[in-house]
Amino acid sequence: MALAITKYEALCGFVSMEELKDVLQNVPEIVELVGIADVEQFLSLNEKDNGKAKSTLESIFTQLILSNSISCNSKYVFDLVIILLPYQGSSEILRGVPLNTYTKKYLPPFDEFEVDSCLLPKETSAVFLAALGPSIFLFTVVKGKISVRSSAEGVSVNEGDVIFVPANTEISLKSETELQAYRTGYSTNRHLVIDAVKSMLMVQNRFLWDVT
Structure with a gap:
């Protein structure tokens, strides 16, 4: 994909x-x-x-x-x-779901990946919550810094830089000039389905336990 x-x-x-x-x-x-x-x-x-x-x-x-x-x-x-194309065509146009003032999440109708688009004005910041899987950040039109939320240290980024972020890692972005960043990672759609199934199984097991 x-x-x-x-x-x-x-x-x-x-x-x-x-x-x-x-x-x-x-x-x-x-x-x-x-x-x-x-x-x-x-x-x-x-x-x-x-x-x-x-x-x-x-x-x-x-x-x-x-x-x-x-x-x-x-x-x-x-x-x-x-x-x-390996997929059936769709008339759906993704508009993005606002996560905060500067970030939108785009969820394509398949499980391979999802995309967050973050556009930061000069001298602003945004936080990306920890994802269940690894992520890749791509930076365009940018001069700023990316850092792990739990650390005061950061890495300076410029236009064209690509950063790999491990799973379960909260990330903070801070712009010196206007910053455009894209984060792509494993789609949460599938995780939501798995979580729903787990919840159903827990309810069923509890029900059976109570009855017996």
């Missing part, structure tokens, strides 16, 4: 040989772009053909880089992207 916090045109990542073969077999637009010769060569390879696979992939990649940079027709710009 990937998250874009600014405008983007495409996302890319690592896939297995079989996944790439599936794309080349089912997305004719890509075949047209890179050329049928390289596609047929790649489809004929297996995982043991490391040398040939590498050279063929380099050729395919070169064709992509050298291809015309013209964009799709704006009317159909997202058609192919939607075809390749």
Whole structure:
């Protein structure tokens, strides 16, 4: 799962040989772009053909880089992207739930992650409560300091810095200039469901104990 916090045109990542073969077999637009010769060569390879696979992939990649940079027709710009998405589409637009004056929480309709967006004016601060799982902070348009709530010491952060925060760690942010921070971590949606189930089981066990 990937998250874009600014405008983007495409996302890319690592896939297995079989996944790439599936794309080349089912997305004719890509075949047209890179050329049928390289596609047929790649489809004929297996995982043991490391040398040939590498050279063929380099050729395919070169064709992509050298291809015309013209964009799709704006009317159909997202058609192919939607075809390749692993999730069913949804018309829901996330507005964010205010956590405090400066922070909003965004909960996508899946369990992989959630996002907090924090925009601090100059010389202000905000606290992120301890999360059940680890978190990653990304800082943009920023000069400030991040610190563990229980410690007076902190780490200075600048634009582009990424900070890993362990689970169950309360964090304090303090801005010197305007600070924009994004925190992403494991979604609390699933934890809420688990907690609800645990509560139900506790009630049922207590009921059975009282009856017996």
